[in-house]
Amino acid sequence: MAKVAINGYGTIGKRIADAVAAQDDMQVVGVTKTKPDFEARMAIEKGYELYAAIPEKQGDFKKAGVSIAGTIHDLLKKADIVVDCAPGGIGAEHKPMYEKAGVKAIFEGGEKHEVAGFSFNAICNYGKAIGRDFVRVVSCNTTGICRVLYPLDRAFGVEKTRVVLVRRATDPGDIKKGPINAIVPDPVKLPSHHGPDVQTVLPHINITTLAIKVPTTIMHLHMLNMKLKNTPGPDEVRDVLAKAPRIRFVKASDGLTSTASIIELGRDLGRPRYDMWENCIWEDSICIDDGELYFFQAIHQESDAIPENIDAIRAMMELENDAQKSIQKTNKAMGML
Numbered sequence: 001m002a003k004v005a006i007n008g009y010g011t012i013g014k015r016i017a018d019a020v021a022a023q024d025d026m027q028v029v030g031v032t033k034t035k036p037d038f039e040a041r042m043a044i045e046k047g048y049e050l051y052a053a054i055p056e057k058q059g060d061f062k063k064a065g066v067s068i069a070g071t072i073h074d075l076l077k078k079a080d081i082v083v084d085c086a087p088g089g090i091g092a093e094h095k096p097m098y099e100k101a102g103v104k105a106i107f108e109g110g111e112k113h114e115v116a117g118f119s120f121n122a123i124c125n126y127g128k129a130i131g132r133d134f135v136r137v138v139s140c141n142t143t144g145i146c147r148v149l150y151p152l153d154r155a156f157g158v159e160k161t162r163v164v165l166v167r168r169a170t171d172p173g174d175i176k177k178g179p180i181n182a183i184v185p186d187p188v189k190l191p192s193h194h195g196p197d198v199q200t201v202l203p204h205i206n207i208t209t210l211a212i213k214v215p216t217t218i219m220h221l222h223m224l225n226m227k228l229k230n231t232p233g234p235d236e237v238r239d240v241l242a243k244a245p246r247i248r249f250v251k252a253s254d255g256l257t258s259t260a261s262i263i264e265l266g267r268d269l270g271r272p273r274y275d276m277w278e279n280c281i282w283e284d285s286i287c288i289d290d291g292e293l294y295f296f297q298a299i300h301q302e303s304d305a306i307p308e309n310i311d312a313i314r315a316m317m318e319l320e321n322d323a324q325k326s327i328q329k330t331n332k333a334m335g336m337l
C-alpha cells in the first residue's frame with residue numbers, strides 16, 4: 001500500500017486525493033493547504049488529515065478553528081511519495097525539501113520538464129517511470145494531445161502534426177483572470193509551448209501548435225491536423241482511437257454540439273465535480289481531406305491528467321510493471337468504464 005501525500009489541495013490536488021482514495025493499492029496519508037478556507041474544511045469533512053503547507057501559517061488554522069495534524073514536514077515523514085499540486089513554479093522550490101525528506105515526488109504540468117528530467121503520460125512511457133524518484137505529469141493539453149498522437153503514430157506513422165488549441169481562459173472557481181470579452185492569441189509569436197511540451201514525452205514527433213484563449217471556463221477545444229505516413233480511411237482512424245484508453249467519442253448528431261453539452265453529459269453521468277477524464281473526440285468530425293487527417297476534441301482541463309497521476313504513482317512505487325494493467329485498474333476504480 002503506497003502512502004501518498006498531496007501538497008496543495010486545490011483544483012488538481014483535491015481530484016488526485018479522491019482518485020488515490022478510490023484505489024486499493026495506495027492511500028492518502030494527508031493533504032496540505034496554505035489557508036483555512038472552505039476547501040480546508042471540506043478536506044477534513046472527507047476524512048483527509050490536513051497539514052499546513054507553510055509552517056509559519058499554522059496559527060491561521062488554529063485561529064479559524066480548523067484542526068491540522070501538523071506541517072508539511074510532519075506529513076512527509078509519513079509518506080512514500082508526494083504529489084506536488086501547488087501553483088505552477090512552486091513545485092520546483094519544494095524539490096530540495098522532498099529530497100531531504102527522502103520521498104519520491106510527482107510534479108504537475110505547471111513545472112518545467114527539468115524539475116524531474118522525465119515527463120510522463122501513461123500510454124506513451126509508463127515503463128520508463130518504473131522505480132523513478134521524480135516524475136512530471138504533463139499538463140492537461142499535452143496529456144490530451146499525447147493520448148491521440150501515440151496510437152495514431154503507432155498505427156499509421158505521424159509525419160507532421162498541427163494543433164490549434166482554443167484554451168479556456170481559466171478554471172471555473174478563478175475570478176481573477178480573463179479575458180471576459182475578447183479572443184487572445186496566446187502567445188502571438190508562434191509556436192505555442194504545447195508542441196515542445198508534447199516532445200518532452202514523444203521526442204520524435206514533428207508537431208507545431210498555435211493557441212488562443214477564449215472567454216470560457218469549462219473545457220479546452222483542440223483542432224488537430226495530421227499528415228500520416230500511411231494514409232488511412234476515417235473508419236480505420238476511428239478503430240485505432242476506439243481501442244486507445246481514455247478516449248470517449250461524442251457525436252454532434254446526438255446533440256453534443258459544444259463543450260457545454262459535453263459538461264452536461266458529465267453531470268448526467270454523475271461524474272464527481274462533472275469531471276470528464278477522457279479526451280472527448282467528435283466522432284463525426286474525423287475526416288481525411290487531401291490525404292490529411294482532421295478532427296476536433298474537447299479536453300476537460302481540471303480532470304484529464306488525474307488518472308495519469310495515479311498511473312505515475314503505481315509505476316514509481318513499482319506496484320505494477322504493465323502499463324495496460326495499471327491504466328485499466330485506475331480507470332475501473334475511478335469509474336471510467
Ligand code: NAP
Pocket residue numbers: 007008009010011012013032033034035036053054084085086087088089090108109110111138139140171301302305
Ligand atoms: P490551484 O487550484 O491554484 O491549487 C493550488 C493549491 O496549492 C491550493 O490548494 C493552494 O492552497 C496550494 N498552495 C499554494 N501555495 C502553496 C505552497 N507554497 N505550498 C504548497 N501548496 C501551496 O492550482 P491547480 O490548478 O490545482 O494547479 C496545480 C498544478 O497543476 C500546477 O502545476 C498547474 O499548472 C497544474 N495543472 C493545472 C490544471 C488546471 O486546469 N487547473 C490542469 C493541469 C495541470 P491554498 O488555497 O490554501 O492557498
